[in-house]
Amino acid sequence: MHACVIGAGVIGVTTAWQLAREGWQVTLVDAATEPASGASHANGGQLSYSYVAPLAGPGVLPHLPSWLLSPSSPLRFRLRADPLQWRWCLQFLQACNARAASATSAQLLALSYLSRQVLHDIQQDNPIDFAHARNGKLIVYRTPALLDKARAQVALQADLGSDQQILTTEQLIAQEPALAPARATLAGAIYTSSEESGDCARFTQGLARQLATMGQVTLRPQTTIQQLERHHGRIRRLLTVTGEAIEADQFVLAAGMGSRPLLAALGVRAPLYPLKGYSLSLPCHQEQVPAISVTDYERRTVYAKLGDTLRIAAMVGIGMPSQGIEADRIALVKRQAQELLPQVNLGPAQAWAGQRPATPHGRPLIGRSRAADNLWLNIGHGALGFTLACGSSHLLGSLMAGAAPAINPAPFRPDC
Numbered sequence: 001m002h003a004c005v006i007g008a009g010v011i012g013v014t015t016a017w018q019l020a021r022e023g024w025q026v027t028l029v030d031a032a033t034e035p036a037s038g039a040s041h042a043n044g045g046q047l048s049y050s051y052v053a054p055l056a057g058p059g060v061l062p063h064l065p066s067w068l069l070s071p072s073s074p075l076r077f078r079l080r081a082d083p084l085q086w087r088w089c090l091q092f093l094q095a096c097n098a099r100a101a102s103a104t105s106a107q108l109l110a111l112s113y114l115s116r117q118v119l120h121d122i123q124q125d126n127p128i129d130f131a132h133a134r135n136g137k138l139i140v141y142r143t144p145a146l147l148d149k150a151r152a153q154v155a156l157q158a159d160l161g162s163d164q165q166i167l168t169t170e171q172l173i174a175q176e177p178a179l180a181p182a183r184a185t186l187a188g189a190i191y192t193s194s195e196e197s198g199d200c201a202r203f204t205q206g207l208a209r210q211l212a213t214m215g216q217v218t219l220r221p222q223t224t225i226q227q228l229e230r231h232h233g234r235i236r237r238l239l240t241v242t243g244e245a246i247e248a249d250q251f252v253l254a255a256g257m258g259s260r261p262l263l264a265a266l267g268v269r270a271p272l273y274p275l276k277g278y279s280l281s282l283p284c285h286q287e288q289v290p291a292i293s294v295t296d297y298e299r300r301t302v303y304a305k306l307g308d309t310l311r312i313a314a315m316v317g318i319g320m321p322s323q324g325i326e327a328d329r330i331a332l333v334k335r336q337a338q339e340l341l342p343q344v345n346l347g348p349a350q351a352w353a354g355q356r357p358a359t360p361h362g363r364p365l366i367g368r369s370r371a372a373d374n375l376w377l378n379i380g381h382g383a384l385g386f387t388l389a390c391g392s393s394h395l396l397g398s399l400m401a402g403a404a405p406a407i408n409p410a411p412f413r414p415d416c
Contacts, residue, residue: 001024001025001249001250002024002025002026002027002247002248002249002250003019003024003025003026003027003248003249003250003251003252003400004026004027004029004238004246004248004250004251004252005019005026005027005028005029005252005254006029006030006225006238006251006252006253006254006255006258006259006262007029007030007253007254007255007256007258007259008028008029008030008032008034008035008036008037008204008208008219008221009035009036009037009038009039009040009204009254009255009256009385010036010040010200010203010204010385010386010389011040011254011256011378011379011381011385011389011392011393012028012030012035012252012254012255012378013028013035013036013204013207013208013211014204014207014389014390014392014393015252015254015378015392015393015396015397016028016211016217017122017207017210017211017393018393018394018396018397019252019397019400020211020214020216020217022397022401023216024216025216025217026211026214026216026217026218027217027218027220027246027248028208028211028217028218028219028220029220029223029225029238029246030220030221030222030223030255031222031223031224031225031258032221032222033221033222034205034221035201035204035205035208035221036200036201036204036205038256038258038354038355039256039257039354039355039356039357039385040200040201040204040385040386041200041201041352041354042201042279042281042311042313042352042354043200043277043279043311043313043354043383043385043386044277044279044302044304044311044313044383045197045198045199045200045293045302045304045306045311045313045386046137046195046196046197046293046295046302046304046386046387047116047119047195047196047197047198047386047387048112048137048195048293048384048387049112049113049115049116049194049195049196049387050109050112050137050162050163050164050192050194050195051137051139051162051190051192051195051295052105052108052109052111052112052384052387052388053101053104053105053108053153054095054101054104054105054108054361054362054363055092055275055316055358055362055382055383056092056093056095056096056100056101056104056360056361056362057096057098057101058096058097058098058101059149060096061093061096071328071332072332072336074298074299074300074301074314074315074316075300075315075316075317075318076315076316076317076318076320076329077317077318077319078317078318078319078320079319080319082319084269084273085273085318085319087271088271088272088273088360089273089318089360091271091360091361092360092361094360095360095361095362100361103411104361104362104363104411105153107363107408107411107412108362108363108384108388109162110407110408111364111388111391111392111395111407111412112384112387112388112391113391114390114391114394114395114406114407115387115388115389115390115391115392115394116196116390116391117391118390118391118393118394119390122207122390126210128202128203128206128207128210129202129206130198130199130200130202130203130206131197131198131199131202131306131307131309132196132197132198132203133196133197133198133305134194134195134196135195135196135197135291135292135293135305136191136192136193136194136195136292136293137191137192137195137197137292137293137294137295138167138172138175138176138179138189138190138191138290138292138293138294138295139189139190139192139294139295139297140172140179140186140188140189140294140295140296140297141186141187141188141189141190141297141298142185142186142187142296142297142298143187143298144187144188146187146297146298147166147187147188147189150166150190150297151166154166154190162192163192163193163194164190164191164192165190165191165192165193166188166189166190166191167188167189167190167191168188169183169186169187169188171188171189172186172188172189172191175189175191175292176290176291176292176294177288178288178289178290178291178341178343179290179294179340179341181341181342181343182339182340182341182342185339185340191292195293197293197304197305197306198306198386199306199307199309199311200385200386203386220246223240223244224240224241225238225239225240225241225262226239226240226241227239227262227265228251228262228265228266228372228375229245230266230371230372233372233373234372234373234374235248235251235372235374235375238251249374250374250375250376250400251372251374251375251376252375252376252377252378252396252400253369253375253376253377253378253379254377254378254379255379256355256357256379257272257274257355257357259272259357259377259379260272260357263369263371263416266371266372266375267371268369268370268371268416269416270365270377270379270380270416271359271360271365271380271415271416272357272358272359272379272380273318273357273358273360274322274355274356274357274358275316275317275318275355275356275358275382275383276315276316276317276318276320276322276353276354276355276356277313277314277315277316277317277353277354277355277356277383278313278314278315278317278325278326278329278330278333278351278352278353279311279312279313279314279351279352279353279354280310280311280312280313280330280333280334280337280346280349280350280351280352281309281310281311281312281349281350281352282309282310282312282344282345282346282348282349282350283308283309283310283348284305284308284309284310284344285308288343288344289303289305289310289341289344290303290305290341291305293305294340296336296340299314299336300314300315300316301313301314301315301333301336301337301340302314303337303340303341310344312333312337312349314332314333314336315329315332315333317329322355324353325351325352325353326353329353330351334346334349356381356382356383356385357379357380357381357382358380358381358382358383359380359382362382363380363411363412364378364379364380364381364382364384364388364392364412365377365378365379365380365412365413365414365415365416366378366392366395366396366399366409366412366413366414367396367399367409367412367413367414368399368414369414369416370414370415370416371416376396376399376400377414377416378392378393378396391407392412394406395407395409395412
Protein backbone atom coordinates (compact mmCIF):
# COMPACT_ATOMS: atom_id res chain seq x y z
CA MET A 1 0.00 0.00 0.00
CA HIS A 2 1.18 3.48 -0.91
CA ALA A 3 0.42 6.54 1.24
CA CYS A 4 1.08 10.13 0.24
CA VAL A 5 1.59 12.39 3.29
CA ILE A 6 1.14 16.11 2.67
CA GLY A 7 3.12 18.36 5.00
CA ALA A 8 6.64 18.03 6.41
CA GLY A 9 6.22 19.71 9.76
CA VAL A 10 6.51 17.64 12.92
CA ILE A 11 3.03 16.14 12.37
CA GLY A 12 3.65 15.14 8.75
CA VAL A 13 7.13 13.74 9.33
CA THR A 14 6.06 11.66 12.35
CA THR A 15 3.07 10.42 10.32
CA ALA A 16 5.33 9.39 7.44
CA TRP A 17 7.71 7.67 9.88
CA GLN A 18 4.87 5.78 11.57
CA LEU A 19 3.45 4.53 8.27
CA ALA A 20 6.89 3.59 6.91
CA ARG A 21 7.75 1.52 9.97
CA GLU A 22 4.44 -0.30 9.54
CA GLY A 23 5.43 -1.32 6.02
CA TRP A 24 3.74 1.33 3.88
CA GLN A 25 5.35 2.80 0.82
CA VAL A 26 5.36 6.53 1.63
CA THR A 27 5.74 9.73 -0.36
CA LEU A 28 6.18 12.86 1.80
CA VAL A 29 5.31 16.11 0.00
CA ASP A 30 5.96 19.68 1.13
CA ALA A 31 6.31 23.04 -0.57
CA ALA A 32 9.30 24.11 1.55
CA THR A 33 12.92 23.22 0.89
CA GLU A 34 13.39 21.46 4.23
CA PRO A 35 11.22 19.95 6.97
CA ALA A 36 9.95 22.03 9.89
CA SER A 37 9.95 25.29 7.95
CA GLY A 38 6.54 26.43 9.26
CA ALA A 39 4.92 26.25 12.69
CA SER A 40 7.38 23.55 13.79
CA HIS A 41 10.44 25.71 13.23
CA ALA A 42 10.98 27.71 16.45
CA ASN A 43 8.18 26.84 18.84
CA GLY A 44 8.40 26.86 22.63
CA GLY A 45 10.33 23.61 22.86
CA GLN A 46 8.32 22.19 25.74
CA LEU A 47 7.14 18.58 25.65
CA SER A 48 4.33 19.28 28.06
CA TYR A 49 2.84 15.81 28.42
CA SER A 50 1.16 16.33 31.78
CA TYR A 51 -0.21 19.83 31.22
CA VAL A 52 -2.34 19.84 28.10
CA ALA A 53 -5.39 21.80 29.23
CA PRO A 54 -7.09 23.39 26.19
CA LEU A 55 -6.86 27.11 25.52
CA ALA A 56 -10.67 27.22 25.71
CA GLY A 57 -11.25 27.02 29.46
CA PRO A 58 -13.57 28.56 32.05
CA GLY A 59 -10.89 31.06 33.08
CA VAL A 60 -10.81 32.69 29.65
CA LEU A 61 -14.11 34.58 29.73
CA PRO A 62 -13.47 36.63 32.92
CA HIS A 63 -10.09 37.76 31.56
CA LEU A 64 -11.21 38.38 27.98
CA PRO A 65 -12.17 42.11 28.33
CA SER A 66 -8.84 43.04 29.95
CA TRP A 67 -6.88 40.93 27.47
CA LEU A 68 -8.54 42.60 24.50
CA LEU A 69 -8.03 46.11 25.85
CA SER A 70 -4.51 45.89 27.25
CA PRO A 71 -1.53 46.46 24.92
CA SER A 72 0.53 44.13 27.16
CA SER A 73 -2.01 41.33 26.94
CA PRO A 74 -0.87 37.83 25.91
CA LEU A 75 -3.80 37.87 23.46
CA ARG A 76 -4.18 40.26 20.56
CA PHE A 77 -7.35 40.11 18.47
CA ARG A 78 -7.93 41.79 15.12
CA LEU A 79 -11.47 41.54 13.78
CA ARG A 80 -11.53 40.68 10.10
CA ALA A 81 -14.24 40.51 7.47
CA ASP A 82 -13.85 36.77 7.61
CA PRO A 83 -16.77 34.45 8.43
CA LEU A 84 -14.24 31.71 9.21
CA GLN A 85 -12.83 33.85 12.00
CA TRP A 86 -16.27 34.67 13.40
CA ARG A 87 -17.37 31.04 13.31
CA TRP A 88 -14.17 29.82 14.98
CA CYS A 89 -14.35 32.45 17.73
CA LEU A 90 -18.00 31.65 18.47
CA GLN A 91 -17.22 27.93 18.74
CA PHE A 92 -14.22 28.76 20.94
CA LEU A 93 -16.37 30.78 23.34
CA GLN A 94 -18.92 27.96 23.48
CA ALA A 95 -16.12 25.60 24.55
CA CYS A 96 -15.02 27.89 27.41
CA ASN A 97 -16.78 26.00 30.19
CA ALA A 98 -15.57 23.71 32.96
CA ARG A 99 -17.33 20.59 31.72
CA ALA A 100 -15.94 20.80 28.18
CA ALA A 101 -12.46 21.77 29.37
CA SER A 102 -12.28 18.87 31.84
CA ALA A 103 -13.34 16.34 29.21
CA THR A 104 -10.89 17.72 26.65
CA SER A 105 -8.06 17.72 29.22
CA ALA A 106 -8.64 14.01 29.90
CA GLN A 107 -8.71 13.19 26.19
CA LEU A 108 -5.55 15.18 25.48
CA LEU A 109 -3.76 13.57 28.42
CA ALA A 110 -4.42 10.12 27.00
CA LEU A 111 -3.01 11.23 23.65
CA SER A 112 -0.02 12.99 25.22
CA TYR A 113 0.98 9.98 27.32
CA LEU A 114 0.87 7.83 24.20
CA SER A 115 3.00 10.44 22.45
CA ARG A 116 5.58 10.37 25.23
CA GLN A 117 5.90 6.59 24.99
CA VAL A 118 6.31 6.66 21.21
CA LEU A 119 8.95 9.40 21.35
CA HIS A 120 10.85 7.47 24.03
CA ASP A 121 10.72 4.39 21.81
CA ILE A 122 12.18 6.40 18.92
CA GLN A 123 14.98 7.67 21.12
CA GLN A 124 15.74 4.18 22.37
CA ASP A 125 15.83 2.55 18.94
CA ASN A 126 17.24 5.32 16.73
CA PRO A 127 18.27 8.31 18.85
CA ILE A 128 17.92 11.79 17.36
CA ASP A 129 20.05 14.69 18.59
CA PHE A 130 17.48 17.40 19.32
CA ALA A 131 18.62 18.67 22.74
CA HIS A 132 16.13 16.33 24.38
CA ALA A 133 16.05 16.79 28.17
CA ARG A 134 13.86 15.28 30.86
CA ASN A 135 14.25 18.38 32.98
CA GLY A 136 10.77 18.95 34.43
CA LYS A 137 8.49 21.97 34.15
CA LEU A 138 7.51 24.85 36.41
CA ILE A 139 4.32 26.82 35.89
CA VAL A 140 4.91 29.98 37.91
CA TYR A 141 2.11 32.19 39.23
CA ARG A 142 2.33 35.80 40.26
CA THR A 143 -0.81 35.98 42.43
CA PRO A 144 -1.92 33.64 45.23
CA ALA A 145 -5.48 33.63 43.88
CA LEU A 146 -4.45 32.14 40.54
CA LEU A 147 -2.21 29.62 42.25
CA ASP A 148 -5.18 28.52 44.35
CA LYS A 149 -7.30 28.11 41.23
CA ALA A 150 -4.59 25.97 39.70
CA ARG A 151 -5.01 23.47 42.50
CA ALA A 152 -8.25 22.28 40.89
CA GLN A 153 -6.44 21.45 37.64
CA VAL A 154 -3.71 19.66 39.61
CA ALA A 155 -6.37 17.59 41.38
CA LEU A 156 -8.08 16.75 38.08
CA GLN A 157 -4.84 15.65 36.45
CA ALA A 158 -3.81 13.65 39.53
CA ASP A 159 -6.91 11.52 39.01
CA LEU A 160 -5.72 10.99 35.43
CA GLY A 161 -2.20 9.91 36.34
CA SER A 162 -0.20 13.14 36.61
CA ASP A 163 2.28 13.65 39.45
CA GLN A 164 2.51 17.37 40.22
CA GLN A 165 3.54 19.43 43.23
CA ILE A 166 2.44 22.88 44.38
CA LEU A 167 5.45 24.92 45.51
CA THR A 168 5.71 28.00 47.68
CA THR A 169 7.91 30.87 46.51
CA GLU A 170 10.83 29.64 48.58
CA GLN A 171 10.42 26.09 47.31
CA LEU A 172 10.22 27.44 43.75
CA ILE A 173 13.51 29.35 44.09
CA ALA A 174 15.17 26.32 45.67
CA GLN A 175 14.03 24.23 42.70
CA GLU A 176 15.10 26.81 40.08
CA PRO A 177 17.66 29.36 41.38
CA ALA A 178 17.69 31.25 38.07
CA LEU A 179 14.32 32.75 39.08
CA ALA A 180 15.72 34.25 42.30
CA PRO A 181 15.97 37.83 40.90
CA ALA A 182 12.18 37.78 40.38
CA ARG A 183 11.40 36.27 43.79
CA ALA A 184 9.32 39.26 44.97
CA THR A 185 6.93 38.97 42.00
CA LEU A 186 6.22 35.24 42.27
CA ALA A 187 3.56 33.61 44.47
CA GLY A 188 4.54 29.98 43.82
CA ALA A 189 4.42 27.32 41.14
CA ILE A 190 3.25 23.93 39.99
CA TYR A 191 6.16 21.57 39.42
CA THR A 192 5.93 18.50 37.19
CA SER A 193 9.17 16.52 37.33
CA SER A 194 8.30 14.23 34.41
CA GLU A 195 8.05 16.96 31.76
CA GLU A 196 10.59 17.27 28.94
CA SER A 197 11.92 19.68 26.36
CA GLY A 198 13.65 19.62 23.01
CA ASP A 199 14.16 21.43 19.72
CA CYS A 200 11.18 20.60 17.51
CA ALA A 201 12.89 21.56 14.24
CA ARG A 202 15.95 19.44 15.01
CA PHE A 203 13.75 16.49 15.95
CA THR A 204 11.67 16.81 12.78
CA GLN A 205 14.71 17.17 10.52
CA GLY A 206 16.48 14.28 12.26
CA LEU A 207 13.48 12.01 11.80
CA ALA A 208 13.25 13.10 8.15
CA ARG A 209 16.88 12.04 7.67
CA GLN A 210 15.96 8.62 9.01
CA LEU A 211 13.09 8.50 6.52
CA ALA A 212 15.50 9.29 3.69
CA THR A 213 17.41 6.08 4.47
CA MET A 214 14.31 3.89 4.14
CA GLY A 215 13.99 2.34 0.73
CA GLN A 216 10.22 2.60 0.61
CA VAL A 217 10.13 6.36 1.37
CA THR A 218 10.30 9.18 -1.18
CA LEU A 219 10.80 12.76 0.05
CA ARG A 220 9.42 15.48 -2.20
CA PRO A 221 10.45 18.95 -0.95
CA GLN A 222 9.70 22.07 -3.00
CA THR A 223 6.54 20.48 -4.31
CA THR A 224 3.57 22.82 -4.23
CA ILE A 225 0.13 21.24 -4.52
CA GLN A 226 -2.48 22.64 -6.85
CA GLN A 227 -5.31 20.29 -5.92
CA LEU A 228 -6.41 16.87 -4.77
CA GLU A 229 -8.29 15.27 -7.64
CA ARG A 230 -11.35 13.32 -6.47
CA HIS A 231 -13.18 10.70 -8.51
CA HIS A 232 -16.12 8.59 -7.31
CA GLY A 233 -15.57 9.52 -3.67
CA ARG A 234 -11.84 8.82 -3.60
CA ILE A 235 -8.73 10.93 -4.10
CA ARG A 236 -7.28 9.64 -7.32
CA ARG A 237 -4.13 11.71 -7.41
CA LEU A 238 -2.40 14.85 -6.22
CA LEU A 239 -1.69 17.49 -8.85
CA THR A 240 1.25 19.87 -8.39
CA VAL A 241 1.51 23.41 -9.74
CA THR A 242 3.95 22.14 -12.36
CA GLY A 243 1.34 19.71 -13.70
CA GLU A 244 2.88 16.59 -12.21
CA ALA A 245 0.57 13.92 -10.78
CA ILE A 246 1.34 11.87 -7.66
CA GLU A 247 -0.83 8.80 -7.23
CA ALA A 248 -1.32 6.77 -4.05
CA ASP A 249 -3.75 4.39 -2.40
CA GLN A 250 -4.25 6.65 0.64
CA PHE A 251 -3.61 10.36 1.24
CA VAL A 252 -2.91 12.10 4.56
CA LEU A 253 -3.33 15.82 5.10
CA ALA A 254 -0.90 17.00 7.78
CA ALA A 255 -0.12 20.44 6.39
CA GLY A 256 -1.36 22.64 9.23
CA MET A 257 -3.17 25.70 7.94
CA GLY A 258 -2.29 24.60 4.42
CA SER A 259 -4.77 21.77 4.84
CA ARG A 260 -7.75 24.12 4.99
CA PRO A 261 -7.78 25.35 1.36
CA LEU A 262 -7.21 21.81 0.06
CA LEU A 263 -10.23 20.60 2.02
CA ALA A 264 -12.29 23.63 0.99
CA ALA A 265 -11.69 22.75 -2.66
CA LEU A 266 -13.26 19.36 -1.89
CA GLY A 267 -16.32 21.03 -0.40
CA VAL A 268 -15.62 20.55 3.32
CA ARG A 269 -14.85 23.18 5.95
CA ALA A 270 -12.05 22.45 8.40
CA PRO A 271 -12.56 24.17 11.79
CA LEU A 272 -9.03 25.55 11.81
CA TYR A 273 -7.86 29.07 12.50
CA PRO A 274 -4.26 30.31 12.77
CA LEU A 275 -3.13 31.47 16.21
CA LYS A 276 0.03 33.48 15.66
CA GLY A 277 2.80 32.89 18.15
CA TYR A 278 6.19 34.54 18.62
CA SER A 279 9.54 33.33 19.92
CA LEU A 280 13.08 34.43 20.68
CA SER A 281 16.14 32.19 20.40
CA LEU A 282 19.42 33.23 21.98
CA PRO A 283 22.73 31.68 23.01
CA CYS A 284 22.68 30.85 26.70
CA HIS A 285 26.04 29.26 27.49
CA GLN A 286 27.27 32.37 29.31
CA GLU A 287 24.15 33.34 31.24
CA GLN A 288 22.40 31.75 34.18
CA VAL A 289 19.19 30.49 32.56
CA PRO A 290 16.57 28.11 33.96
CA ALA A 291 17.61 24.47 33.76
CA ILE A 292 13.94 23.55 34.19
CA SER A 293 11.35 24.57 31.59
CA VAL A 294 9.32 27.49 32.89
CA THR A 295 5.86 28.77 31.99
CA ASP A 296 4.97 32.27 33.22
CA TYR A 297 1.24 31.62 33.56
CA GLU A 298 -0.19 35.15 33.60
CA ARG A 299 1.95 36.25 30.69
CA ARG A 300 1.55 32.97 28.76
CA THR A 301 5.29 32.88 28.12
CA VAL A 302 7.45 29.75 28.11
CA TYR A 303 11.19 29.36 28.61
CA ALA A 304 13.08 26.25 27.56
CA LYS A 305 16.82 25.55 27.51
CA LEU A 306 17.53 23.65 24.29
CA GLY A 307 21.18 22.69 24.49
CA ASP A 308 23.09 25.96 24.23
CA THR A 309 19.99 27.92 23.16
CA LEU A 310 17.33 29.56 25.30
CA ARG A 311 13.94 29.54 23.59
CA ILE A 312 11.36 32.09 24.80
CA ALA A 313 7.91 31.75 23.23
CA ALA A 314 4.80 33.80 23.88
CA MET A 315 1.59 35.44 22.77
CA VAL A 316 -1.49 34.48 20.83
CA GLY A 317 -2.53 36.61 17.88
CA ILE A 318 -5.93 36.08 16.26
CA GLY A 319 -6.51 37.78 12.94
CA MET A 320 -2.89 38.90 12.61
CA PRO A 321 -1.05 39.00 9.26
CA SER A 322 0.34 35.60 8.37
CA GLN A 323 3.68 37.08 7.29
CA GLY A 324 6.03 39.34 9.20
CA ILE A 325 6.86 39.85 12.85
CA GLU A 326 5.15 42.68 14.71
CA ALA A 327 7.91 44.71 16.36
CA ASP A 328 5.79 45.78 19.32
CA ARG A 329 4.96 42.17 20.20
CA ILE A 330 8.60 41.13 20.14
CA ALA A 331 9.48 44.19 22.22
CA LEU A 332 6.88 43.13 24.80
CA VAL A 333 8.26 39.57 24.91
CA LYS A 334 11.74 40.97 25.49
CA ARG A 335 10.58 43.37 28.21
CA GLN A 336 8.69 40.70 30.12
CA ALA A 337 11.53 38.19 29.74
CA GLN A 338 14.00 40.74 31.07
CA GLU A 339 11.80 41.28 34.13
CA LEU A 340 11.79 37.55 34.91
CA LEU A 341 15.43 36.91 33.95
CA PRO A 342 17.30 40.22 34.31
CA GLN A 343 20.64 38.39 34.22
CA VAL A 344 20.10 37.20 30.63
CA ASN A 345 21.46 39.24 27.73
CA LEU A 346 18.68 39.45 25.14
CA GLY A 347 20.77 41.45 22.67
CA PRO A 348 21.59 38.55 20.31
CA ALA A 349 18.06 37.10 20.37
CA GLN A 350 16.63 36.04 17.01
CA ALA A 351 12.90 36.67 16.60
CA TRP A 352 10.46 34.32 14.86
CA ALA A 353 6.71 34.11 14.35
CA GLY A 354 4.54 31.23 13.17
CA GLN A 355 0.93 30.24 12.67
CA ARG A 356 -0.41 27.52 14.97
CA PRO A 357 -3.31 25.64 13.32
CA ALA A 358 -5.91 25.37 16.07
CA THR A 359 -9.39 23.94 16.50
CA PRO A 360 -11.81 25.90 18.70
CA HIS A 361 -12.19 23.10 21.25
CA GLY A 362 -8.46 22.32 21.43
CA ARG A 363 -8.53 18.72 20.18
CA PRO A 364 -6.67 17.79 17.00
CA LEU A 365 -8.55 16.10 14.17
CA ILE A 366 -7.17 12.59 13.60
CA GLY A 367 -8.88 10.10 11.31
CA ARG A 368 -10.70 9.68 8.03
CA SER A 369 -12.02 12.80 6.33
CA ARG A 370 -15.59 13.06 5.13
CA ALA A 371 -14.29 14.47 1.86
CA ALA A 372 -13.06 11.11 0.48
CA ASP A 373 -12.84 7.48 1.52
CA ASN A 374 -9.05 7.42 1.21
CA LEU A 375 -8.29 10.87 2.67
CA TRP A 376 -7.06 11.05 6.28
CA LEU A 377 -6.44 14.04 8.53
CA ASN A 378 -3.83 14.77 11.20
CA ILE A 379 -4.34 18.49 11.80
CA GLY A 380 -5.33 21.13 14.34
CA HIS A 381 -2.83 20.60 17.17
CA GLY A 382 -2.50 24.29 18.04
CA ALA A 383 0.36 24.99 20.46
CA LEU A 384 0.66 21.27 21.33
CA GLY A 385 1.93 19.99 18.00
CA PHE A 386 5.35 18.92 19.26
CA THR A 387 3.88 17.36 22.41
CA LEU A 388 1.17 15.39 20.59
CA ALA A 389 2.88 14.60 17.28
CA CYS A 390 4.18 11.11 17.99
CA GLY A 391 0.94 9.97 19.66
CA SER A 392 -1.26 11.48 16.94
CA SER A 393 0.73 9.71 14.23
CA HIS A 394 0.61 6.41 16.11
CA LEU A 395 -3.17 6.74 16.47
CA LEU A 396 -3.62 7.60 12.79
CA GLY A 397 -1.38 4.72 11.73
CA SER A 398 -3.56 2.28 13.69
CA LEU A 399 -6.73 3.65 12.13
CA MET A 400 -5.32 3.47 8.60
CA ALA A 401 -4.20 -0.12 9.17
CA GLY A 402 -7.55 -1.14 10.64
CA ALA A 403 -5.80 -2.12 13.88
CA ALA A 404 -7.02 -1.60 17.43
CA PRO A 405 -5.88 1.90 18.53
CA ALA A 406 -3.99 2.38 21.79
CA ILE A 407 -6.47 5.02 22.96
CA ASN A 408 -10.07 5.93 22.20
CA PRO A 409 -10.05 7.71 18.81
CA ALA A 410 -13.61 9.07 19.07
CA PRO A 411 -12.77 12.49 20.61
CA PHE A 412 -10.42 13.24 17.72
CA ARG A 413 -12.63 11.99 14.89
CA PRO A 414 -12.85 14.63 12.12
CA ASP A 415 -16.19 16.15 11.23
CA CYS A 416 -14.84 17.52 7.96
